[in-house]
Amino acid sequence: MDFAFDARTEELRERLLAFMDEYVYPAEPVAEEQRALLASPWDTPAVVEELKAEARRQGLWNLFLPDSEHGAGLTNLQYAPLAEITGRSPQLAPTALNCAAPDTGNMEVLAQFGTDEQKKRWLEPLLAGEIRSAFAMTEPEVASSDATNITTLIEREGDEYVITGRKWYISGAMNPDCEIFILMGKTDPDGADIRRQQSMVLVPRDTPGVTVKRAMQVFGYEDHSHGGHAEVVFDHARVPVANLVGEEGGGFAIAQARLGPGRIHHCMRLIGMAERAIELMCRRAVARTAFGKALAQQGVVQNWIADARVTVEQLRLLVLKTAWLMDTVGNRGAHTEIQAIKIATPRAVVEILDRAIQLHGAGGVSQDFPLADLYAGARTLMLADGPDEVHQRSLARRELKKYL
Known part of the structure; x- marks a missing residue:
């Protein structure tokens, strides 16, 4: 297994990181200000459409879809680090790149199972970000x-x-x-x-x-x-x-085909959320003083930061292995690993975010930092795409089967 980024992945990473710094992060407060003025909270802030136009202009569009006819033609292993980057701003970045759920899974279903007419009527405008x-x-x-x-x-x-x-x-x-x-x-x-x-x-x-x-x-x-x-x-x-x-009676199988890639997309975005939490923890720790010394000098804070870094590095390797297996042996061959990352990643990221919130005190649960919003999203992913316990049950059965 070689998880080194190939030339295309590295080039897209550099462009995406620059796009995040130049456009996405500055747009976060703008989007909130614009949303407060909208007639409906569900209307799209103008800055989001501006981000979409810029992402499309830069070729950072539909990166999730491995089908080169409709998407960027990236493998799971190539897309994984890009999804991680978008996870640092989950409210804006995935949408800006037309890589946001549930549209991603729906586009995959239509691309794989849709008729020509269904693709023309629904897939094409979804790919264009029009609906x-x-x-x-x-x-x-x-x-x-x-x-x-x-x-x-x-x-x-x-x-x-x-x-x-x-x-x-x-x-x-x-x-x-x-x-x-x-x-x-x-x-x-x-x-x-x-x-x-x-x-x-x-x-x-x-x-x-x-x-x-x-x-x-x-x-x-x-x-x-x-x-x-x-x-x-x-x-x-x-x-x-x-x-x-597809066909009558094929709904369950289509759902399983849809959820496999979605789970890895969620897990890589979760790692991006954890990375942002670590960054915010470190910035807070060096900037705040309590009981006569910087928070960064408090042993418990140092432990939180160290544990978070170790956890993220472990999770990233497991997710990259899963992506590699999906590319080489298919979703069925990667079933154990897909379930493993679905169990491990949300749980661990929730813990990292919880500690980041604790480090920020009252600010951590406020609207002035993204941590509470990130926590809500990460905690939800312990339920979405199948609750953790369902995956634990299935994974345990697969392990026990070897001994029965």
């Missing part, structure tokens, strides 16, 4: 950690599917630019194979019967980076049968 999208899977009435529990019905009537159900924490749904949902529901609820009961369909947001009821907060934050999270009701919403993604 946003949402992924409608999680439901409030069932334990959605087990996707086979999903109760939303997709019933065929002639040339249409009729969709009935309620979803929540549907990322992207509050954004006024969100025009399309990829919805997962059951086309065969009584089927013998519980992993063949589900299908995915494309549901335009303006479809009669689709109601975005309310925004769902995360620790009191409204997650603007993903276009918000929403509760959405589908009350006999009708779409053409041509809106089926």
Whole structure:
């Protein structure tokens, strides 16, 4: 395994780091000021569109998509360090580069499973950053950690599917630019194979019967980076049968294909969040004095910083190994490592952010530093894309199987 950056990765890293310094970090306070003046908190601040235009001009666009026809054609190993850099400003950088969830996963689904017509109607404007999208899977009435529990019905009537159900924490749904949902529901609820009961369909947001009821907060934050999270009701919403993604009964498999790359993207961005936390800790430690000496001279603070550095270096190597395996043996061959980083990374980064908040005192939980917002995002990722316990259960079974 060789994790040295190749020439293309190094060149993109240098350009992206410069873009962050010159455009993204200065735009953070501007975006907050502009958002406070918007008619709706979900409207996009003008500075975000300016960032998108500049990123596209610089060729820092759709870096996540390995398909060279639609994206940058990067491998997972090439994209991983770039995703880490964007994680340092998760509210702005991924969106600026058109590399923000849930659009990334939705574009991957459409690129891999969409028909030519679906690609033309939805994938192309998503790739151009002209519209946003949402992924409608999680439901409030069932334990959605087990996707086979999903109760939303997709019933065929002639040339249409009729969709009935309620979803929540549907990322992207509050954004006024969100025009399309990829919805997962059951086309065969009584089927013998519980992993063949589900299908995915494309549901335009303006479809009669689709109601975005309310925004769902995360620790009191409204997650603007993903276009918000929403509760959405589908009350006999009708779409053409041509809106089926892939085949009937293929929804579970498509979901697994979608979540593999997404998990590694999240984990690399988490490492970027941890790096920013370490930077803020160090700046705070050398600038503040308590009990007659700088915080940087306090033993407990030194331990926090040292432990954080060791943890980040360990996590980065594990994530890079996972990316390398995904490139060389595929997602199935990297299953153990994908689950391992999903378990380890959010948990460790939450701890680093918690210590950074502690070091900043009252400022750490305030809006004057990004730490509280970063903490909310990192803690959420212990639930998103499957809670940690589900991955622990699966990973343990795989380990025990060797001895049974």
